[in-house]
Amino acid sequence: MTALREARGGAGAVGTEAVGAASGNGVTSRRDLLRKAGVALAAVAVAEILETSEALSVVHAEALPGGSSAGAKPAVSVPAAPLASPGSEWRSNVLRMQDELAAALKKPLAERRWGMVIDRRKCVGCMSCTVACKAENGLPPGVVYRPVIEEEMGTYPAVGRRFTPRPCMQCENPPCVPVCPVHATYRQPDGVVVIDYEQCIGCRYCITACPYGARGFDFGEYYTTRTPEVQPYELSPSHEYGKKWVRKGERSPVGNARKCQFCLHRLNAGMLPACVTTCIGGATYFGDLKLAGSLVSEMIGQESASRLRDELGTRPAVYYLG
């Protein structure tokens, strides 16, 4: 929390330049404030969700839009087809990414590298991804694969809010893997860190080891446990890892560690992860980072992208813009 206060102070200092609210004719736009404060606060957000005061930082921070000065909007060129001419339409990023997904699936597993890009400038903090993920993966109370971390920065009226969705980072060097005593969790050749529910003994070492707080434990709770009737959707199978899992009694995944696996079961059916398709702001992109010309590969190449806590050497496959 100390880190949070300091960061707020820092953002406040930025905010004293004043935005054009009641304080008068300030010329710094509110979005500039977010850009500036972004560097200092990105780390705090993660600290908060982890309930730890450990200082975190963001690599590539110098490349964040916040590093630039106020004024003109960055000349962003998200490589989605722009509006071509009157009467024409925007190209659907979802359809483009789905086409790229189909192309990637034709490659051998080891030649794919699934990755995600989250554009915080477009994240509207709706948390639909959080909920869609819950439904898609049959998550119990207390297990959240994709929380959205909300930050407030600055002092009235120069105040900003920012939202950071935090899925599993699918690290190239995942700290959660080596601590598993039974080798139940491992990294697939396509980069997705998975859990073999049949092998997992529920020791929860991996939960502690993850520096992003991306893993949870399935205690076997239902949302409707203390109501007149446990509801059928909680007893229906989910499709994680391409199998059907009914959370019932002590059967897996009850008693297991659980985590985001980029909706592998959907990928293999040619569909994008649930968090991507439901994103109302169009802020989450997904695809094969190794597929030439894919939307995600262009974005991380052309944009000032950053990764969370990259200094740990975890090498996440999740990138952030903004």
Add this chain to the structure above:
Amino acid sequence: MNTKGKEPQAGRSKPRKAHTISRRQFIKSSAFLGAAALAAAEAPWALGQVKALAAGAGQAEGQDYDLAKATNVIYGACLQCNTQCTMKGKLLDGVLVKVDGNPYSPQNMLPPIKYSTSLDEAARVDGKLCPKGQSTIQTLYDPYRLRKVLKRAGPRGSNRWKVIGFDQAISEITNGGKLFVDAGEDRAVSGMKDVLAVRDAALLKELSGDAAKVAKKEMTPEAFRAKHQDHLDLLIDPEHPDFGPKNNQFVFLAGRIEPGRSDFSKRFVIGGAGSVNWFEHTTICEQSHHVAYKWTTAQYDKGAWSPGPNHMKPDYINSSFVIFWGTGAFEANFGPTPMAEHVTRALVERGLKIAVVDPRLSKTAAKADIWVPVKPGDGDLALALGMIRWIIDHGRYDQKYLENANKAAATADGENTWTNSAWLVKVDKNGHSGALLRAGEVGLGLPGKDAKDLFVVSRGGSLLAVDPNDTKAAVEGDLAVDTVVGGITVKSAFQVLRDEAFAKDMAAYATLAGVDAGLIERLANEFTSYGRKAAIDFYRGAVQHTNGYYTAQAIIALNLLIGNVDWKGGLSTGGGAWAAMGGKSNQPFDLGKHPGKLPAFGLKLTREGSAYEKSSIFQGYPAPRQWYPFTTDVYQEVIPAAGAGYPYPIKVLWLHKGTPALACPGGTEQIKILTDPSKVPLFIATDIVIAETSMYADYIFPDLSFAERWGFLGSPPSTVVKTTKVRQPMAPAIPEMVKVAGEEMPISMESAMLALADRLRLSGLGKDAFGPASDLLRPEDFYLKAVANIAAGDKDGDAVPAAGDRELEILRQARRSMQKGVFDEARWRKAVGDANWANTAYVLNRGGRFEDASKAYAGELLGHPFGKLLNLYVEPVATARDAVTGDFYSGVGKYEPVKNANGKPVADKDFPFALITFKEIFGGQSRTPGNYWAQNALLPENFVLMNAKDAANLGVADGDMVVLKSRTNPNGIMDLGQGGKEPVKGRVKITEGIRPGVVAASWHYGHWAYGARDVVVDGKVVKGDRRRGTGLCPNPVMLLDEHMKTVSLTDPIGGSASFYDTRVKVEKAGA
């Protein structure tokens, strides 16, 4: 710590594996809601589940992704908010397990897939959907859903119930009598058979015609009584024939009832039962905004103004500057799913700038270039008038556009719309601008036109007659006119607006708005810097004030000053919809047909749509309660009017999917009326759960959730292509199956109406309801016919393709787990006829009909433009008087403080904080406490948001409990009658993102029913779920009107209930 996105963890000490509730236990425990035994036919999901579990298959085999199969997909429509997004439901073993956006629909994809895409292909594309939509499953499978009819077994509100049969309930409601002896009440209740006194359409027509003559003084009341002496007992009050027949004492009050269901229920209430008192809820939403738009778009024909479209939205994606005023793109509005990506992509990829006017830093404000934390109350209106003043003062309005006085002039300039800015308005000796000058009054005319129907402009000192829709002779007029013609003082409409805007200087507006004058200038300057590619989007926040209509009109005037309507990047009236109700020559069914329809007549209980002066109870000013000639559905006033018996008492209240006690400002005051049998003798409800207001009912019929029922509707204007959405059952029905006139169906609003119509022999429902051999025996007979109309299109050659064999098989397979009372293919085919079935199936299989995205624009214009007159000046409003004060209203937005109905301003200086509400995107107003994934998990409790400076002054810290108190609720108490008394209490959250002096509470919490508390059914206690009752609902402390006492402050013109004009004290409370 920020709790969002994080849930309270279950105990972390050790893994538990102890959850062994058996299906049998669930079934047993659900008995209170009427499911004495869940027969397999009623719950097919149970079958699949039980089989899977019996096989011991915690992990079943198979790599297939079931949810990508078209045979597991049914497209429906959401109703977690009124955007009513199209959605894609996915079923597994008869359970709706996942909901996503419909990829065919422009609401869910930017742009959507082609309408012709195969169902198999579409099954693999999911569209976007907001968190409320994603939580649909939890509204459907709410453990507190009702399955059978409940009748109260104690005083109203005691929450003691007994389960009764559907037929018994219908009989009791029909016949009346001593219905509540078991609850200790000896009184006899009038049944519907007595209340619906007139069932003869011819007789009613005669009574109606003569009552109108009495109102117009063409017949004396005495003559009326003499002529109808044999039928006087059919009237509410023979002294006042304009009250109408006793049938009007049956009142239908719906909350968010949706298109399709509105049509169905009006058929029953108005045409069948002969009551004028059909109401819905929009005045507690944003009605004044609609009312201002519909008079802005009203067209003049043969002496009368006909209101037009009531809603416009910016074409965000092509805009350069958008002001969100009292609303946003990402939280509520109309609505986040279709709007958000238009705005985010324009912001990041197109250089859109946005400003947000809101005392709270909303999620939209967080992305804005300019945040305007306006002062609640009259701040919005002052800000709008200040902008108008600056724009006029600096000549930043589009003079050329505004000078065009008719269609020909607009066309000559390449414009698509024109305004009445230059038309002349007559000013009376008191300086009031009233009626528009007619050509005949100054000796002008046009060949072949009635001079009474022509208007007048002044151009270079000459007067010219104006036919608004003349396509040949262009007429332009001067904007600055203030003169006397033929002895009549006149001003141009523009001049009237100018004078109202110049009534105060910029400093005064800045003070009232609570912002620097420099900021008002900056907003006005930006707004007028992008030609037509700028627009103001406004909604609830700007208009739920007592001056809401004037604020709306002033904001619309700002849009008119830059002439942005119909332009790409400007304001859109939307893409329109196919006519579902039929009536076009190529369409198979005219659902308006209703042989024997009763011509309902009489004053509505809320005195809406009527002028006080023209009523038989006009007794000079002030009227005892307000009258609302310009609006409809004054929701907050229905029960208070019944309480006051003004203009007349009621006999039967049917509350449908509504919760006025929770949802109206000061709504808990209505509980006193609802629990008084002398004011509300019979109170029935249709609801999916026992909710905050239905808990006071005598009977509750279980209803279908939006995931199980039918409907059809267009899209809000943020969708610029033509769209008609279809709501259809996406899952087996939860309520009990019953037989109505031999047809099996789940209990619902529709089945209750069908059964009552059958019992009472009402027209419009049942056999031959649409005409010979055209029955309405079950919901599909109505709703599927509408789908067939949509499939046929609006003209010859507009029909959708016919579904082929594969598509018909998918339709069948996807519904394989439905009860026969929900899906019976033969019965569905019969409803539309074999000839229409395959086309109907094509639309059902896609959840509606969606025009191709390429039709969105036509050059620089929108593809579906409005193309008509827009009224800067609203004549009908300017010529009417307020029924309480007797003062004239204004034809343009003018400054007015927050005031009571009697005109007395609301000051409340002893109450230091302005109270506002807002919505989190994951919550609806009243129906999402059981959404455990969304509202419950994402924010388990709401807060009283307060600026850090205010918190420091008050000495409160984050998490402290505080009580809110107001002048009309000085103790900060919710008095729930039998439900007890509780403080309006919540936890403080300190933020920098709110204007000092303002406190805000999100508006989804503080439930005292809806599964939050224990109820007793058939003598057994059913435990409530405490998670559903957390946080606070701020509405009970909102101000009541000083003149009317039992209803909230209300905008007399737009009818909006005031949500943002209350000042409160915030006092520290114990935990």
